[in-house]
Amino acid sequence: MKRVFLLVALTLAATFSFAQGKADTKASLQLVRNATLILDYAGQKILVDPMISPKGAFQSFAGIERNPTVDLKMPVNEITKGLDLVMVTHSHPDHFDEAASTILDKSVQLINQPADSEFFKKEGFINAETLDYSRKWNNVRIHRIDAQHGTGEVLKMMGKTSGFVLKAKNQPTIYIVGDAIWTDEIKKTIKKYKPDYIIVNSGGAVVPGYENTPILMDEDQTMALIGESGKAKVIAVHMNALDHCRTTRDSLRQKAESLNIGVDKLIIPQDGEVVKL
Structure with missing residues (x-):
């Protein structure tokens, strides 16, 4: 009988140790292309904003060339295999x-903003979940944050967009800003959640005919965000992949x-680079 109890105790200890090890896993971010990211976070593989078409697969946004303007640096099956969440x-x-x-x-678990609830139903994703504000998922707290994809008439054209804040024990807090221009609301979000990393879409994109109304942060707006970023490191993406983005990495x-x-x-x-967080 003592052997049975010992075996059970050792099994439970090993299980607890494995769970702890998974929670303590070092986080990383891989830029796939544009705003497509693979996060290794709290032992989970999370795919963000998947644009996985080959180069030139869909229409130009600015009348310059078809999009995406560059190929993927990694096989698609490497991006999509073993996903825990999209x-x-x-x-x-x-x-x-x-x-x-x-x-x-x-059947993949997918989190989307309220404005896209019907879209993902029509696309047939049976485990798509609309996130209004916040939820706990596999020991990760996910907060949805409203984003502003332009101003005036351009904002009406672009529609609703969101960002997400991820928090978990023994993991860095990550703020994925999403498609947005610099606003006081982003500044307030940074002060509220005090992220360790801020992922910002810095492509400086514009809509033809509205070239003076950016729909993404450009160089100046990204610098304004950095000035209010506190302790956070800023990771800039959404560049060098679409024909309407004026801001480049250089x-x-x-x-x-x-x-x-x-x-x-x-x-x-x-593209393809892994950043240890």
């Missing part, structure tokens, strides 16, 4: 494309260097 900030094709809808398992780095902002504060990953 998070979609909004359903524009550069954040959730036809290829993602076709290739992803329709122009953003040049702007940062002119203000003495170094790589210890602003990280600008290349």
Whole structure:
């Protein structure tokens, strides 16, 4: 009988140790392309905003060339295998494309914003969940944050977008801003959640005919965010992949260097690059 109790105790201890080890796993972020990210977070594989079409698969946004303007640096099955969760900030094709809808398992757990609830039902995702405010998922607290995808008439055209804040024990707090311009609401979100990392879409995109009304943060707005980022490191993405994005990795780095902002504060990953968090 003592042997039985000992065996049970050892089994429970091993299970607890494994669970703890999973929770304590070091987090990482991999930029796939544009705003498509793979997060290794609290032992879970999370895919954010999958645009996984080949180069030139869909229409131009600015009349310059078809999108995406660059190929993926990794096989699609490497991106989609073993997923625990898909998070979609909004359903524009550069954040959730036809290829993602076709290739992803329709039973994958997916979190979307309220404005896209019907979209994912029509696409047939049976485990799509609309997140209004906040929920706990596999020991990860996920908060949805409203984002502002432009101003005035352009904002009406672009529609609703969101960001997400992720928090978990023994993990860095991550704020995925989503498609947004710099606003006081983002500043308030940073002060409220005190993220360790802020992922910002810095492509400086514009809509033809409204070239003076950005729909994403550009160099200047990204610098304004950095000025209010507190302890957070800023990771800039959504560049060098779409024809309506005017801000490039080079122009953003040049702007940062002119203000003495170094790589210890602003990280600008290349496609396929993994950033340890």
